[in-house]
Amino acid sequence: MNVRQKPERTRLSAEDWEDAALSLIAEQGVGALAVEALARQLGVTKGSFYWHFRTREALLLAALERWEQYGEKEIISQIEAIPDPRERLPELFRRVAHELQPHRVYAALLKALDHPLVVPVMARVSKRRTEFLQTAYSEAGMEAEEALNRARLTYAAYVGFLQLNFTLGLPRLSHEDFDSYIEHMIATLIPA
Amino acid sequence: MNVRQKPERTRLSAEDWEDAALSLIAEQGVGALAVEALARQLGVTKGSFYWHFRTREALLLAALERWEQYGEKEIISQIEAIPDPRERLPELFRRVAHELQPHRVYAALLKALDHPLVVPVMARVSKRRTEFLQTAYSEAGMEAEEALNRARLTYAAYVGFLQLNFTLGLPRLSHEDFDSYIEHMIATLIPA
DNA sequence: ACCACTCCATACTCACGCGTATGGAATCGA
DNA sequence: TCGATTCCATACGCGTGAGTATGGAGTGGT
Numbered sequence: 001m002n003v004r005q006k007p008e009r010t011r012l013s014a015e016d017w018e019d020a021a022l023s024l025i026a027e028q029g030v031g032a033l034a035v036e037a038l039a040r041q042l043g044v045t046k047g048s049f050y051w052h053f054r055t056r057e058a059l060l061l062a063a064l065e066r067w068e069q070y071g072e073k074e075i076i077s078q079i080e081a082i083p084d085p086r087e088r089l090p091e092l093f094r095r096v097a098h099e100l101q102p103h104r105v106y107a108a109l110l111k112a113l114d115h116p117l118v119v120p121v122m123a124r125v126s127k128r129r130t131e132f133l134q135t136a137y138s139e140a141g142m143e144a145e146e147a148l149n150r151a152r153l154t155y156a157a158y159v160g161f162l163q164l165n166f167t168l169g170l171p172r173l174s175h176e177d178f179d180s181y182i183e184h185m186i187a188t189l190i191p192a
Numbered sequence: 193m194n195v196r197q198k199p200e201r202t203r204l205s206a207e208d209w210e211d212a213a214l215s216l217i218a219e220q221g222v223g224a225l226a227v228e229a230l231a232r233q234l235g236v237t238k239g240s241f242y243w244h245f246r247t248r249e250a251l252l253l254a255a256l257e258r259w260e261q262y263g264e265k266e267i268i269s270q271i272e273a274i275p276d277p278r279e280r281l282p283e284l285f286r287r288v289a290h291e292l293q294p295h296r297v298y299a300a301l302l303k304a305l306d307h308p309l310v311v312p313v314m315a316r317v318s319k320r321r322t323e324f325l326q327t328a329y330s331e332a333g334m335e336a337e338e339a340l341n342r343a344r345l346t347y348a349a350y351v352g353f354l355q356l357n358f359t360l361g362l363p364r365l366s367h368e369d370f371d372s373y374i375e376h377m378i379a380t381l382i383p384a
Numbered sequence: 385a386c387c388a389c390t391c392c393a394t395a396c397t398c399a400c401g402c403g404t405a406t407g408g409a410a411t412c413g414a
Numbered sequence: 415t416c417g418a419t420t421c422c423a424t425a426c427g428c429g430t431g432a433g434t435a436t437g438g439a440g441t442g443g444t
Binding site: 010047052 | 390391392393394
Binding site: 029030031110111112113114119122123126130145146149150152153155156157158159160161163164167168169180181184185188189 | 221222223302303304305306311314315318322337338341342344345347348349350351352353355356359360361372373376377380381
């Protein structure tokens, strides 16, 4: 909606380009990441871009690594702060479910898995998150192998949900249906 | 692997192009679907292509609809043939798990959800399959709303698994780990 | 005030892939 | 056998977007 949130600061930095790239990816996908389009959106021309970055892929890589960096730190630390391990997973589910913006980028990257540059990033991120889930399940009292399988299943359900209800706007769940679904997830995936 | 399974029949039909397009999509993704590349692979030139199809997108659309047509008929009919409703779901899980080729196209389409043409096709297919799961859960003795939620959860887990372990070759599960995961899925997602 | 350095504009080149135009070869029906 | 139709090759046009060359404006240090 707001293509012009920045009040046109006269000079730009590489970080400005990376942020703009990420928000463009979130809104229109990786395929829409073109340097002239980005330049227009920032109120400059290509000349600026090629001073900050050697190539288009360099920008994409930098943006992806930036996203990987400042990705999920807060939520993870918030969850780890919960004393009772058995309360962590349901709380994680509910908090993640009520987020929105962080999922946009992830969903956009999910449907851009064609591109060679996003694959390793997504692989790393997904691996870390799955491992986080695994330890959470373990600390909730689940034995090792089952915790691993359950973590994989949980994260797969998350990824698949994004694809089905975010990218494909499949049934476009109502608010109540969505909450019902989340509670159903908690009931079936988290041990009592 | 086998780029040349056809022994070079001299004349081609539109269906030949659609099949070739699908196998190319399965191997290299939708983005790699270029008419000159396909023509080379078929041993002809563009001149042939533009006789059969008006445009590149026309081929993509035709190929997608062809795939949607002959997609899952067999498995569904096989599963519906099982007399005891409570045996259908675990059997479905195990059979689907031991397939390979059908998942290739689906996974390729999953990571090409950028493209406007694949979205409606995937939406229809995913909707039908989810509904199939829903009735299967219902017939296994689950009440309506829970069956719907469980069906969504199950299909989301399937989609997510494809993305994580197929597209991203994340941990590249060993055969035993994979079977273990499938049995874990059956145990947690299917009511006893 | 002046220089050096940073950031950006303008104006190109160039590769790539879609689509078109047109003529020729293969095949089929009569 | 001989048109008519189907299928394909060759040779183009053409838009798009990445990358380059080069000069100029803005900014900070001395």
